[in-house]
Amino acid sequence: MFAYTIRRVLTTIPLLIVALYLVHVGVSYTTDPLGSLRLCLPRCQDGYDLVVQAYDLDKSIWVRPFTWMGNAIRGDFGNSEAYNQPVSRALRVRGTNTLFLAVPAFVIAAFLGVLLSVYSARRPYSVGDYTFTGLSFVGLALPTFVLGLILQVILGVKLNEWFGVKPFITGTMKRGSIGEYISSGTLPILTLAFVSIAELSRFGRAAMLEVVNSDFIRTARSKGISERRVIWRHALRNALIPLVTLWALTFAALLGGSVVTESIFSWPGLGQAFLTAIAKPDLDLMMGITILASIIAIGFNLIADVLYGVLDPRIRYD
Amino acid sequence: MTDLAKPPATPADSARSARNSASDAREGLADAPQSYAQLTWSRLRHHRLAIFGAIGLVIIVVLFIFGPWLNKYGFDERNVRDRRQGPSREHPFGTDPIGRDLYVRILTGGRYSIRIAAIVAITSTLIGTIAGAMAGFFGKWVDAVVSQLINLVLIVPALIILLIFSRKFGANPLGIAMVLSALLWTRIARVVRGVVMQFKEQEFVQAARAAGASNMRIVFRHILPNVVGAVVVEVTLLVGTAIVLESTLSFLGLGVQPPTPTLGNLVYQEKGEINNDPIRVLIPGMFVVGIVLFVNFLGDGLRDALDPKTKVEKE
Numbered sequence: 001m002f003a004y005t006i007r008r009v010l011t012t013i014p015l016l017i018v019a020l021y022l023v024h025v026g027v028s029y030t031t032d033p034l035g036s037l038r039l040c041l042p043r044c045q046d047g048y049d050l051v052v053q054a055y056d057l058d059k060s061i062w063v064r065p066f067t068w069m070g071n072a073i074r075g076d077f078g079n080s081e082a083y084n085q086p087v088s089r090a091l092r093v094r095g096t097n098t099l100f101l102a103v104p105a106f107v108i109a110a111f112l113g114v115l116l117s118v119y120s121a122r123r124p125y126s127v128g129d130y131t132f133t134g135l136s137f138v139g140l141a142l143p144t145f146v147l148g149l150i151l152q153v154i155l156g157v158k159l160n161e162w163f164g165v166k167p168f169i170t171g172t173m174k175r176g177s178i179g180e181y182i183s184s185g186t187l188p189i190l191t192l193a194f195v196s197i198a199e200l201s202r203f204g205r206a207a208m209l210e211v212v213n214s215d216f217i218r219t220a221r222s223k224g225i226s227e228r229r230v231i232w233r234h235a236l237r238n239a240l241i242p243l244v245t246l247w248a249l250t251f252a253a254l255l256g257g258s259v260v261t262e263s264i265f266s267w268p269g270l271g272q273a274f275l276t277a278i279a280k281p282d283l284d285l286m287m288g289i290t291i292l293a294s295i296i297a298i299g300f301n302l303i304a305d306v307l308y309g310v311l312d313p314r315i316r317y318d
Numbered sequence: 319m320t321d322l323a324k325p326p327a328t329p330a331d332s333a334r335s336a337r338n339s340a341s342d343a344r345e346g347l348a349d350a351p352q353s354y355a356q357l358t359w360s361r362l363r364h365h366r367l368a369i370f371g372a373i374g375l376v377i378i379v380v381l382f383i384f385g386p387w388l389n390k391y392g393f394d395e396r397n398v399r400d401r402r403q404g405p406s407r408e409h410p411f412g413t414d415p416i417g418r419d420l421y422v423r424i425l426t427g428g429r430y431s432i433r434i435a436a437i438v439a440i441t442s443t444l445i446g447t448i449a450g451a452m453a454g455f456f457g458k459w460v461d462a463v464v465s466q467l468i469n470l471v472l473i474v475p476a477l478i479i480l481l482i483f484s485r486k487f488g489a490n491p492l493g494i495a496m497v498l499s500a501l502l503w504t505r506i507a508r509v510v511r512g513v514v515m516q517f518k519e520q521e522f523v524q525a526a527r528a529a530g531a532s533n534m535r536i537v538f539r540h541i542l543p544n545v546v547g548a549v550v551v552e553v554t555l556l557v558g559t560a561i562v563l564e565s566t567l568s569f570l571g572l573g574v575q576p577p578t579p580t581l582g583n584l585v586y587q588e589k590g591e592i593n594n595d596p597i598r599v600l601i602p603g604m605f606v607v608g609i610v611l612f613v614n615f616l617g618d619g620l621r622d623a624l625d626p627k628t629k630v631e632k633e
Contacts, residue, residue: 019470023478026479027482141608143603146600149599149600153593263570278481294473297472
């Protein structure tokens, strides 16, 4: 297992470097940090030269990534122009904000996902099962921007119009006190959780149904163990094995920052920072977010595979 | 397991034949043999959700193609006097802040979205099938190159790549279709590669090779027909993904640029109106939901239907 992990990491690092190189070239190719400076050229030659110097704009775009990588290895990810601070600090602040959405969304999704799959497996093809399966189909088809807008209108605006209560703040982030955090974070968290619940419960239902119909469950029942114990101790534990890998991937996706949800609810996390970076354009910040999101994705993929091997003794990585 | 029991020592002929036909019927031997395609079709026909999805998709696509002609307005025709109207007989979905008819705009937008999805489906299927088949068939360095390319796309979160490139290339429908295909071909390639690897060592391929068939002929005549099923399912689901990704990019203002409407940028433009008139803003989004829902129904049905292990329900 240890050797496998090391080998995976070692094979991924060159790929990551190539990926970052290509993203850097892509960003340099598609954006122009000199855009507005060009207009005032003879007058602001000094500033122009400064920018050219700072971003190596006099070199070919195929060479520029190496400077960035050289600095990145030494821990210097450059300066974010959009936020006027070092990229590493911007990422820390924004990343914490994203964590405040991602962690609760994941916990809710994982918990409800398991509950729903257990329910569906205990009463397959019942009205409740059909309702939840149908809802999960809708949840998988709902693009985040539609769901986010719907929640924002119904829970954020209409609730106020109809009943005169305004339990949720939309359009800003407040985490001064726990109450403020709940009222501003609930809607984005719900948006993120809903999609994940749809995916997790659908997958979990299939996994549970497969386990419930297997021989060792019949054995457990024939021994006279209570149904509750059969489901929660015998069936669920085995159904969780494939679910855990999906959990890891879901969590990784949430951690990378949801561009759409954060932009709808104006949550200053990584996703929104990325949009700001693109609009600016802020190359260093873009590269910083890319490398962070990639490492999270790679890391959790690896964790998923390793966990799978740890939880299921039948899986061997040699 | 009664058919394993030995027949009685002295059975009456009539009784025996009755028993045989009964067990034949039970094992399906009495039916006329059906080809794989026939079986697939009959499984699909009995899959209620799949048929529901297929019909829904056809309705939506027909609406997108012919719908705009049923209304006298052009998709970028302004009538400032009629701006910000709710649904009426004249404007079934209302009008936008500069008085353009939203019914025509949404259906035209849907037309563009469907067209983008179709281009993505075709190009990524072509690229994915060829790359996947080459990787699976030739192995060695070809496989290494293709696999690493696939992994490369998986390492960086998809939306980041899309956001970066759609800024420059995504402004027109064809450009965004190309950007999406450059990302989504990997899904097809992975499936095709797996199936080809599974088939290339089988006897019928060796027989073809022994008969002197060229590599091209083996791949295209003998192996790729076996891939069709898996690819059809993947392409169906890919159409849904492409529409969601396209509308998401357009919603963020980075996809197709106005005045060309798509389902995503219509929501983006009307976003500010959502508090006053949510229905009007959300209609394009609902079309996206509808398309993706139907596509997923159809895809799931196709997956079940193409699986030889699924039993056909008898009427």
